[in-house]
Amino acid sequence: MGDQNLSRLVSPRSVAVLGASDNPQSIGGRAVRNLLEFSAYAGGVYLVNPAREIVAGRRSWPDIESLPEIPDLVVVAVPAAAAVAALERCGQLGVRFAVLFTSGFGEGGGEGREYADRLLKIVESTGMRILGPNCPGLCNINQRIGFTFSPSFRNDLSAGPVGLATQGGGLGRNIMQSMDRGVGIGLWASTGNELDLQVADFIHYMAGKEDIRVIVALLEGIKDGPRFMRAARYAARIGKPVVAFKLGHSDYGRRAAQSHTASLTGSADINSAVFRQLGVVEVDDIDELIDTAWLLSRGLPNQMKPKIAVYCSSGGTAALAADAIGLAGIELAQFSAPTSEILGCNLPAYAAIANPVDTTTAVLKDMSIIDRTLIAVCNDPEVSLVLYPMALDYGDVTEATVRSIIKVNSESRVPIIPVWMSDRQGPGYQLLAASGLPPIRSIGKAVKAIKRWIDYGSWQKEGKREFMPKMLSAPEFVIEDAPSVMGEFQAKRWLRHSGIEIPRCEIAASPEAAISIASKLGYPVVAKVVGEDILHKSDVGGVRLGLASDCDLENAWNEIHANVQSSLPETHIDGILIEAMAPSGGLEMLIGLSRDPVMGLIITCGLGGVYVEVFKDVSRRMLPVDYEQASAMLKELRCYPLLTGMRGQPRRDIAALCHLLVKVSDFAVEHLNSLSEMDLNPVWVGREGQGAYPLDAVIVGWGLDARAAPLACRDGEN
Amino acid sequence: MGDQNLSRLVSPRSVAVLGASDNPQSIGGRAVRNLLEFSAYAGGVYLVNPAREIVAGRRSWPDIESLPEIPDLVVVAVPAAAAVAALERCGQLGVRFAVLFTSGFGEGGGEGREYADRLLKIVESTGMRILGPNCPGLCNINQRIGFTFSPSFRNDLSAGPVGLATQGGGLGRNIMQSMDRGVGIGLWASTGNELDLQVADFIHYMAGKEDIRVIVALLEGIKDGPRFMRAARYAARIGKPVVAFKLGHSDYGRRAAQSHTASLTGSADINSAVFRQLGVVEVDDIDELIDTAWLLSRGLPNQMKPKIAVYCSSGGTAALAADAIGLAGIELAQFSAPTSEILGCNLPAYAAIANPVDTTTAVLKDMSIIDRTLIAVCNDPEVSLVLYPMALDYGDVTEATVRSIIKVNSESRVPIIPVWMSDRQGPGYQLLAASGLPPIRSIGKAVKAIKRWIDYGSWQKEGKREFMPKMLSAPEFVIEDAPSVMGEFQAKRWLRHSGIEIPRCEIAASPEAAISIASKLGYPVVAKVVGEDILHKSDVGGVRLGLASDCDLENAWNEIHANVQSSLPETHIDGILIEAMAPSGGLEMLIGLSRDPVMGLIITCGLGGVYVEVFKDVSRRMLPVDYEQASAMLKELRCYPLLTGMRGQPRRDIAALCHLLVKVSDFAVEHLNSLSEMDLNPVWVGREGQGAYPLDAVIVGWGLDARAAPLACRDGEN
Known part of the structure; x- marks a missing residue:
């Protein structure tokens, strides 16, 4: 389904209208009128209606099989059951494209779902591409051709350099009516339920068309992240701007979009980060699409x-x-x-x-x-x-x-x-x-x-320049199982095994063992509870910092056990992690990975510790990131001056933090299909030359046990 | 000038037009036409033009003295020199109001400035109030009366519940044209250069008018902060919403506004804080004025x-x-x-x-x-x-x-x-x-x-409920002298003298004295350079924290001297401040005072240390603040969860911080005319019960030397 040559859909040599009608109020009647009266279409038109001999003063054909030629396109204005049956025959006959106005394909569940499956089978087995269902169709304004039942088609005929792809029809028509303000729109495709063709496909198509100078996309959701990314990258390579507005910035919006076109919407923040990286110009409201697109169309x-x-x-x-x-x-x-x-x-x-x-x-x-x-x-x-x-x-x-x-x-x-x-x-x-x-x-x-x-x-x-050489971050598989969580100790050992430096540490099973480990590491040390069920160690009093002596350590051992047992009486404590303490005065940053359902695995960097939840000062990228991209990520942060040094603060080891970002990216790429989330917070960043390394780590993913096993703690392995 | 009874301006019993003309393109001709043809004015109209016997088919009077009665209002459409002379006579005769269209009163300097001074003298000596100069006048739409030369008056006559006060005419007319969208505007005053009457005066007046349900104010600057505050408070007491848009959010905007109406614009942040506290509804663009005002006018x-x-x-x-x-x-x-x-x-x-x-x-x-x-x-x-x-x-x-x-x-x-x-x-x-x-x-x-x-x-x-009982924060005097700066030691002693707790500290003149002071305070201590020219102690390496022993302290002494002498070779070091060090783990906040040229002294609180410059997470209030207001200030901060405790962090001593804010407010009120700025940053906030106190302090103001003298350091006074 990677073929974005939609020329014969946008400008077919011939077209058949299934459900052609003389009733000006019916879908079929309107479609015929728009094509015959309000379009300047020079190709062959076949009106198909088995119940009529004449429609709109022309010969009416009983079915698709009786036409003198196989049309490039069928426009379908018959109910769902009949539409599916007709399209199956069209596919077999070699019709290349269908525009399917009809609703009732799974928005409400039931037999609609079954119809939708049959349509998908047609697409897969015959290569016929379907626009819709549940859409008002396609308006090729630059050639003045309308494959649409919209009664507004006749009013919105100002040709121009803007190409438009939307899911819904109402908001799409809103944008078309900017023609009253002097905007010219060359092509509008409304993709409806996106059973086959998606907004992304039209971005891809319009990127290659000379008469389109700017592409406007209105998205309720993105069905296929990788497909969208490929389209956006293609447009970027050609140098054609894509201006986009995507719903789903709030829970209300996500829910409403989902109920309208069954669209999956991932995180708005991640979506915006991906847009920015791909050069897709994101706007905040629908009216800003045209303001921005028109300015870009002027070829500044x-x-x-x-x-x-x-x-x-x-x-x-x-x-x-x-x-x-x-x-x-x-x-x-x-x-x-x-x-x-x-x-x-x-x-x-x-x-x-x-x-x-x-x-x-x-x-x-x-x-x-x-x-x-x-x-x-x-x-x-x-x-x-x-x-x-x-x-x-x-x-x-x-x-x-x-x-x-x-x-x-x-x-x-x-x-x-x-x-x-x-x-x-x-x-x-x-x-x-x-x-x-x-x-x-x-x-x-x-x-x-x-x-x-x-x-x-x-x-x-x-x-x-930041462009990824490969597209790695898109989800390549559908995840069915719930992921499992790997706690700090296992996660750190896996990271160390993968070449990511972490503080020296070891698990102690007794106070005596703890003191022996501390003597190897050198005081001060940190003590942290280890237990499968204990995710938020700090919240249950399971962490003690700055332990400077055997006595401190023994007290900490007892306090941690008492705290955890009082907070989580049922839990099992596997031991206490004894770790060399990072020098004081480090800056706390964070590095994370998260898997967006649409955009895939995304890497995040930002101010860490308690500040992340307060200020949410983070930057994000698709994978992989190289040193230059890592550096750009840091420069985007509001807290960047804290890294470069301000008001008597020292300059931090930015190079080490960039290298760490690259290593985490490499790690993520290597284990792309195993990782759901990773949280390195805080990442300690010292002064120049002191390095940067994670003080805490949690990894969420699939099949982690198998990965962790060979790395299980062996006594004295530090 | 506190009398806001503008009834006889808005609805005079009689009016004289100076410079009445038959020329439909002249200012005087347009004003006559708007009043006679397009208004429904029932009061007496006297057209004054010494060169004509008849104007607009009516008797023309040679001068104001010859009229059969003293009109409530004169509308002035003659050049500046003649206007001033006529208004001097009007004032003496007891005319109560003047609308002055004419430009050339000091926007360009020169003799215009002199004319402006003469106008001010009329206002002061006779009580006549002047609208303008350099304004299109006043449109009383609810009674359909126009004292304006605008050729658009006839087109914008939809009465309604919105009252409008703007400085400039162009943007005011923009808002008037929202009538085409169905908005009704009862009264529009354009105040131009605001030589006498200001937007604030019309807010005050309209607050008391029953036919006005919502007041819209468009401000290029605010000439008189206290007057604006009084008007806004009056409207708030009556329960009439004021919706405002004020220019001056950027340097470009401030400069352009200043050159247009010679308006002084203070800090946009402070302005917004004052608006918020007074219940003035601030919007971000001119079109949002009407959207918001109309919604509020519906009496929800x-x-x-x-x-x-x-x-x-x-x-x-x-x-x-x-x-x-x-x-x-x-x-x-x-x-x-x-x-x-x-x-x-x-x-x-x-x-x-x-x-x-x-x-x-x-x-x-x-x-x-x-x-x-x-x-x-x-x-x-x-x-x-x-x-x-x-x-x-x-x-x-x-x-x-x-x-x-x-x-x-x-x-x-x-x-x-x-x-x-x-x-x-x-x-x-x-x-x-x-x-x-x-x-x-x-x-x-x-x-x-x-x-x-x-x-x-x-x-x-x-x-x-937060309403101030008194209005203290407005500047009561014009400041001519440059303020002086009081460094940390003097500032802290003054604060302590005023009942604000600070860490124990003393100045040492020698390493031996430093060690002796430290032994009194107990280690660890902090050492900070003291010198009149040294404002940013950290930037020159003049601060050493966490000194735990005599040896540490002696090293710090030498380092600080070396650092400061290398950074500022010319400077004189008065000594080293030795201070008890705050326990580790405190949260760094800040409390500040700043004097806005329009709104006066404002108190600020926020996240301190290096974060203030990165995240600018602050809240502001007019003075004074009580405990409840202090608490509300903290709750507005994004970092408030850091005070209440989150993710294993301790809850902070919020009560102590609120008390400190109140004490700083009291201090500011007591020294209202001496203070220009005060910066307590960081303010250390401990766990509950540990208190909150400033670790550093700078005070900028007038006459500080005199205040500081009796508090100068005396040996052993700790």
Whole structure:
């Protein structure tokens, strides 16, 4: 199912409509009308309806077998049972694609599930690809072809460079209606239940199409993580931006998405980390998809630190825009002397001629001022983009302003981004929409879009280098068994066996043995309870630090036994782990692995100890990570200054921490199918040259007993 | 200037227009037209123009002295010099209010500054109040009276319960144009340069007006902090919500605002903290003002944890809304059995009848389903508000949906909040606007507004109790001199003198003295360099901790001297502070004071040590704070779980920390006019019963030498 050549689905040489009808309210009737009346389709159309001789004034065919040719595509508007039977025959005949509007395939369970299984069998055995079921179909706007029953098809026909793939139809149509703001959308596929074709497949397909410059994806869930990753990587290689919004940031959202399209949604944090790594531009709300995509579609040059200009005719608006820009960490350009001179000559003395430019309402009297000054701002060598917010709609005057914007934009080396802030949408707004300069609706949204454009540029320059040579982190198998937990001692020995340095340690079965071990390690030591059922050692008083003498150690032995027995009376204590204590003054970080149901095994690094739960300051990557990626992970952390040293704090052994991350990554790759989770917290990070190593470790996974056995503790093996 | 009775400004019995003109393009001509043609003003109107006998078909008067009565208000549309002269005469004659459109009063410096001073003198000597200069005036929409030259006045005449005060005219007009979305705005004052009347004065005035239910304030800066605080407190006491957006979150924004209206903007963080404490509802972008204000204007009951319902006809939209709601930490209602039964009976089997409700497109065929099921959702006892997002515009069908929404809303106990997500604004949108149910434009913005409504309710139940009995934190004087800095030793002694416990300490002038002091304090001790020029002791290697013996201490003495002399060769070392060392394992917090140029002295508490700069986890209050407020400050911190104890960490002495906060507040109140900043960082917080005290202290202020002198170190005074 790796073939992403969907050309004959998007632009088939011929198509048959099963369930073609004259009833304008029926699904089949609407589909026929959209194809015959509102499309400009030049291929062969076969209407199939065994109960009619004529449909829509054309010959109606009784079944697929009687057609004079095998169509590339069948569009299916018949109930589930009939649809399955017909598609089985289509598959056998060699039809390549089907668009299946029909619902009732497993969203509600029962026989729908059985139908869905039969459809999957068709896909597997014949190679026919199915779009749907439970979807409004496909709109190939750039060729004006609609394989859809949507009554809105006729209204949303503005061709353009944006490619759109969504699961649901309602939100997809919401995006299509941004055409009223001047956006052009070349292709929209709604994948519905994603029984076969997924949003990922259309990302893959559109990445290779010249008429699509930016891909917009709206995801309720991701059915197949690896497939999505491959598609995103393919688009990234070609250099085509993918802008995505994925539901499932909260439990409410995950539950609702699951009940709508039965989509599995993994962790939102992990999803965002994967998106970021793959260069997928993630947005926070559906309206931001188009704002961002349209900006990216304008083909701006990639610059590392682009600077922008603000130009408007209201001081408050200039201040509002400057404020939002500063807050987003974006830089305003500093105008060169020639720019300032042109602004100074043409604008009144009380205007603001530095960036942001406030022309004041002087332009209301002489609109030609805009033509002369706006182009100067566009031509300034430091300016990469001009934001033009319009706070209010003056009617005619604003329309004239818009004419200037359109004219200057067409002459300008850099794009002008108009922002229409008013709820009044008079002729100026309509003119922007008609001229292919869709306005953004608020300064906040505009600045967010600009920030994403800048971040995407940085990713192209820097993040892209981080690209994984292989795709290892996707789950390659379905996990049925519950994983088991490997406690600290076993986990540490396995890590050490795999070349990851841990503090020297040994299990003691008696106070005497503990003292003997401590004398080998040298005081101070740490004592930690070991027991199969004891997961949170600290919580039950099972840990004692900084033991400096035989006496301390003996007391600790007794306290730990007393504490654990009082907290967990039923538990068995296997012994006490005696460990060399890390020098004081180390920084506590953490390194973790977690298995996302969609994205697979992910590595995490962050501030450890108790702070992880308070500040959640972590960065994540797909596997594997190399030294450079490990270094980039650390730089993303808010706590990075604690590693580099600040306010009299020492610089930490960052190199050792990076090496440890790489070793953990290697370990994870080696045991990819055994690991579910791993938690090294805290990871002690010393001063430069002192190293970095885990002080605690828990591993969760499958078949761990077998791995641990040969590493079981042998006396004196330290 | 404390009199906020602006009735005769907003609704004068008579008004004179200075600079009345027949030229429809002039400021005076537009003002006359707005008043005579587009207003429904019943009071006396006197047009004043010495060059004309007739203006706008009425008698024109040569000057203010010749009028048959003294008008309540003069509207001034003449250039600056003439305006000042006329206003001086108006003030002497007893005119109570002036609206001054004219620019050129000090925005550009020069003689404008002089004019401004003369205006201020009029205000002071005659009591006449001035709106402006440099403003578009005042629109009393509820009585349909415009004292404004704006050509848009005639288009923005939808009366309503929102009161609006802005500085600038452009952004104010932007908000006025939300009338096109169905919003009604009763009064708009644009205060321009705020030479006399400020946004705060209109907040104060509108708080007392029955026809205004919610006040919207847009601030480029706040000229007079105490005046703003008094106005906000007055509104809070009356129970009238104030929704505010203040520029100045970034340096760019502060600079641009300053150049526009010469507004001083203090720290955005401090501003937000003051807003929160006063119950002012702060928003993040201008469009959120109206979304939030309109929701608050609907007079929803205050509930501590209101639960909401989502109702729509698209599964993706339902999931999107549920996701945003979950992410905002808002609760979805759980429907009672009767609600579920009605939904189950009326909706198809494949609909989602739990919250969020997805009717599916079944409603397209039978719109009466909405009437029957939406009212059931509204009537559910757990539901406080129903969010109705509409993803797309189906034309007629959507218009019919809107009819249902309007009908059910009128019958419902709880409000329905429509969200119009599409860029297509067909008849359904227009119908919502016309029916006084202004739609919000995205789910994200709607959820933000709902969150603010919930937060405002919580504040009314809880935050309001925190109200200060007195207003102490506002700056009572203009500070001209630069403040001086008091180092750790002097600062600590002053604090101790004021009843704030600090670790025992003494300055040593020689290694022998240090050892003698340490023997009194008991090891371990801390050694810190003392020197007037040495502000960042750690940065220059001037601090040694955990000195456990005479030998350690002597080494530390030498190291500190060597370090400091190598870092700061020119500096003088006054001695070494020897201090009892706090027990290990304490949590490092901070307590600070800072003087905001607008809001005055503010107290801050947060996670201290190196973490403050990394995570900026702090909470702030105006002075004074009592024990309950101190406790609330701690609960706001993200790091609060570190105080209450988590993951085997001990519970900290929260009571001692609260007491310390109260003592610092008392100290600040006592020395209000001397203090500019104070930094207690770290504040050591022990386990329960161990106390909390500052380990380091810096005080910045005025006249500190005099305060410190009597507390200078005397040998053996510990």
